[in-house]
Amino acid sequence: MKDYDQDNLEQEAIVVAVLSTWTHGDPPEDARVFCNWIADMAQDFRVAKSWLGGVQHAVFGLGNAEYDEDYGTAAKNLDRELSDLGSPALVPLGLGDDNVDQFKQFDVWVDNLVAAMCEYSSEKAVAALKKTRSPAKADKAGKKEWLSQKEFRRQKRAKKAEAAAANGESVELNEEDLMNEQFLVDDFSDEEEQSQNNANDDSGMVDVEDIGKSMKESEAASKSREMVTPMQRKALTKEGYKIIGTHSAVKLCRWTKHQLRGRGGCYKHAFYGITSYQCMETTPSLACANKCVFCWRHHKNPVGRVWRWKTDDAETLVKGSIERHQSMIKELKGLPGLIPARWDEAFTVRHCALSLVGEAIMYPQINEFCKQLHNRHISSFLVTNAQFPEKIAALDPITQLYVSVDAATKESLRAVDRPLFKDFWERFLVCLEELKHKGQRTVYRLTLVKSYNMEELDNYAELINIGQPDFIEVKAVTYCGKSDGSDLTMKNVPWHEEVRGFCSALCDRVSGEYALASEHAHSNCVLIAKKKFCRDGVWHTWIDYERFHELVAKFYEDGTPFTADDYTAPTPHWAVYDSKEQGFDPVETRFRRTKDGKVVEFAYQSTESGCG
Incomplete structure (x- = not known):
C-alpha cells in the first residue's frame, strides 16, 4: 500500500487488501497513508457515494481477538469505507485470529475469494453486475417515485x-x-x-x-447556547470537518494535497497567485442564512438569520484553526509523490479562504478574526452570500471580498439560494451597493447552474453595474452527489466551453468596462476583470501579498486608507485567458488518464511563475 498510486484506484476492477492491526486498532505504518486517504474520501461531501461503484473489493484482517474492540479494526474500517464509496464486496470481510489457526482461516477466505473472482469473470456475473446497477425503481407509469421534502x-x-x-x-x-x-x-x-x-x-x-x-x-438564554449541537458535530466530523470551539471549523482542501504532490494548484493560484499548499480553508461561523441548491455541505450545518449563540474569542479561533490545519498537514507525511520541501513549507499558513461553509461575516468578531490573520501575515479571502449589508459596511479592509451572485432575478435567486430572509432581494441589492464603497479588491462569484441561472445575461449585467466589482469569477456548479437538500444532477453542470461562452457574452453586455482575463480549465472557471487591471497590455490580477500586509498594518496603526490598485502584481502568461496552459502552472506536473485508465505524466519546463 505504501507505494500504491491512489489515483489509479477508481480504474481497478478488483482490489484485495490483507491488513494487519497496529496499536489501538490503527493500520500498520506502510498502510496508514492509504487508509487515512480512503477514510478522508469516504467522509468528503464532494466525493460521490458511487465513486468506486465499478471496483469490487475484498479485505482480510489480521489480529488478536484478545484485544476485543481493537481486533481487526483497521480491516473493518477499510472494508466499511470502501463500501461507503460504492465498492461492492466480492466476499465478506475475513478476520484471522492468531490465537487460533490463522493460516487455516486465511485459506478458507481465499478459497471463497477465488470462487467469487471466477464467478465475477463469467458472463453470468457480468449480467448480474449490470442488474445490480440498474436505475432506481420506477412506478407503474415508468416515472421515479418522489416524496415530499418534509416527508423525505x-x-x-x-x-x-x-x-x-x-x-x-x-x-x-x-x-x-x-x-x-x-x-x-x-x-x-x-x-x-x-x-x-x-x-x-x-x-x-x-x-x-x-x-x-x-x-x-428569551434572547438572553439563547446567547449562552452553543451553535454546533452534538448531532451536528457528529455529522460534520463524519464528513471530515475539524470543529473548533462551538461554532467554527477547518478542513483540508484537496488542492492543498494536489500541490503538495506537484500536481497543480487551485484556480486562486492561477487567478491571484496564492500558494495552494499554504492555504487554510476555514470559517468562524458554521451557520448560514441560505440553503443553496448546490451547497457542498448538504445542509448539515446550522442555519439562522441572526447570531443567537455563544461567541468564541477570535484569537482563540485563529490559533485553533492553524493548529488543526497543521495537524492535518502532518498526517500527509508519507503521501505518495509528496514533495518534502513543500510539505515543510505547508506548516506556515500564508493564506486563509473564509469560504468553507456557513456565513463567516455573521461572526460578531469578524474584524478581529481577520486582523489576527493579517498580524500573522496570512492573507484573507472572505465570501459572503449578500444577505448582511450592515456587516459588509462595517468590515475592515481584507485582501479580497467576495459576494456570491448566484442568480440575477428575484425569482431565480429564491429558487437557487433558498434564503431565510423574507426581504432577501432587497438585502441582496443593498449588499451589492455596499461593495462598490469598499476600497479593497471586490469580486462577484457567479456559480452557473444549467436550467437555473444561465439565461439571465442582461440581468447579470445590471447587477454588475450596481456593485462595479473589480473581478467576476464565473464557475460551473460542482456536482457533489445526491442529497436530500437538492435535486441537482450532472445535467445541471455546464461544460467549460459553455462557461467561456457565457463569460464572453457577459463582457459584451457591460459597456466595455470588463474583459476576459484568466481561466482555470481544471476547475471549469473563468475570471473577468476590469480593464484597468490590464496595464500596458499586461494583466495584473495577481496580488502583491507583502505589499498588502504593509498597507493593512498601516491601516491598523493610524487608519491610512488604501485601494485595490496599491497591491497588484502581473499575471504570468500561463494564467492569462486563452493561453495554451489554460491556467495550469508549468512548474507543476500535469497528470492525465490514458484510454486504459492509467495515470501518466505530462511534464512542463519550469518558468518564473513564483509558485511555491
Whole structure:
C-alpha cells in the first residue's frame, strides 16, 4: 500500500487488501497513508457515494481477538469505507485470529475469494453486475417515485435514529436542533399543505408546535447556547470537518494535497497567485442564512438569520484553526509523490479562504478574526452570500471580498439560494451597493447552474453595474452527489466551453468596462476583470501579498486608507485567458488518464511563475 498510486484506484476492477492491526486498532505504518486517504474520501461531501461503484473489493484482517474492540479494526474500517464509496464486496470481510489457526482461516477466505473472482469473470456475473446497477425503481407509469421534502427528511431522520440506537450511538435532539430543523423545512411546508394530506405528520420526530415554542424563548438564554449541537458535530466530523470551539471549523482542501504532490494548484493560484499548499480553508461561523441548491455541505450545518449563540474569542479561533490545519498537514507525511520541501513549507499558513461553509461575516468578531490573520501575515479571502449589508459596511479592509451572485432575478435567486430572509432581494441589492464603497479588491462569484441561472445575461449585467466589482469569477456548479437538500444532477453542470461562452457574452453586455482575463480549465472557471487591471497590455490580477500586509498594518496603526490598485502584481502568461496552459502552472506536473485508465505524466519546463 505504501507505494500504491491512489489515483489509479477508481480504474481497478478488483482490489484485495490483507491488513494487519497496529496499536489501538490503527493500520500498520506502510498502510496508514492509504487508509487515512480512503477514510478522508469516504467522509468528503464532494466525493460521490458511487465513486468506486465499478471496483469490487475484498479485505482480510489480521489480529488478536484478545484485544476485543481493537481486533481487526483497521480491516473493518477499510472494508466499511470502501463500501461507503460504492465498492461492492466480492466476499465478506475475513478476520484471522492468531490465537487460533490463522493460516487455516486465511485459506478458507481465499478459497471463497477465488470462487467469487471466477464467478465475477463469467458472463453470468457480468449480467448480474449490470442488474445490480440498474436505475432506481420506477412506478407503474415508468416515472421515479418522489416524496415530499418534509416527508423525505422525516423518514431519513427516523432511519438514522433507528440505526444509531442499534449501534449505541444515538444522539438526542436538543433545542437548537429543533430550531434548525424548522428553518430547513419551512420553505416547503406551505406548498405541501396545499397538495398533500398531512394527517400522518404527527408520526415525525419533530413537532412543529414544539419548535415554535422553542424559537420564542428569551434572547438572553439563547446567547449562552452553543451553535454546533452534538448531532451536528457528529455529522460534520463524519464528513471530515475539524470543529473548533462551538461554532467554527477547518478542513483540508484537496488542492492543498494536489500541490503538495506537484500536481497543480487551485484556480486562486492561477487567478491571484496564492500558494495552494499554504492555504487554510476555514470559517468562524458554521451557520448560514441560505440553503443553496448546490451547497457542498448538504445542509448539515446550522442555519439562522441572526447570531443567537455563544461567541468564541477570535484569537482563540485563529490559533485553533492553524493548529488543526497543521495537524492535518502532518498526517500527509508519507503521501505518495509528496514533495518534502513543500510539505515543510505547508506548516506556515500564508493564506486563509473564509469560504468553507456557513456565513463567516455573521461572526460578531469578524474584524478581529481577520486582523489576527493579517498580524500573522496570512492573507484573507472572505465570501459572503449578500444577505448582511450592515456587516459588509462595517468590515475592515481584507485582501479580497467576495459576494456570491448566484442568480440575477428575484425569482431565480429564491429558487437557487433558498434564503431565510423574507426581504432577501432587497438585502441582496443593498449588499451589492455596499461593495462598490469598499476600497479593497471586490469580486462577484457567479456559480452557473444549467436550467437555473444561465439565461439571465442582461440581468447579470445590471447587477454588475450596481456593485462595479473589480473581478467576476464565473464557475460551473460542482456536482457533489445526491442529497436530500437538492435535486441537482450532472445535467445541471455546464461544460467549460459553455462557461467561456457565457463569460464572453457577459463582457459584451457591460459597456466595455470588463474583459476576459484568466481561466482555470481544471476547475471549469473563468475570471473577468476590469480593464484597468490590464496595464500596458499586461494583466495584473495577481496580488502583491507583502505589499498588502504593509498597507493593512498601516491601516491598523493610524487608519491610512488604501485601494485595490496599491497591491497588484502581473499575471504570468500561463494564467492569462486563452493561453495554451489554460491556467495550469508549468512548474507543476500535469497528470492525465490514458484510454486504459492509467495515470501518466505530462511534464512542463519550469518558468518564473513564483509558485511555491
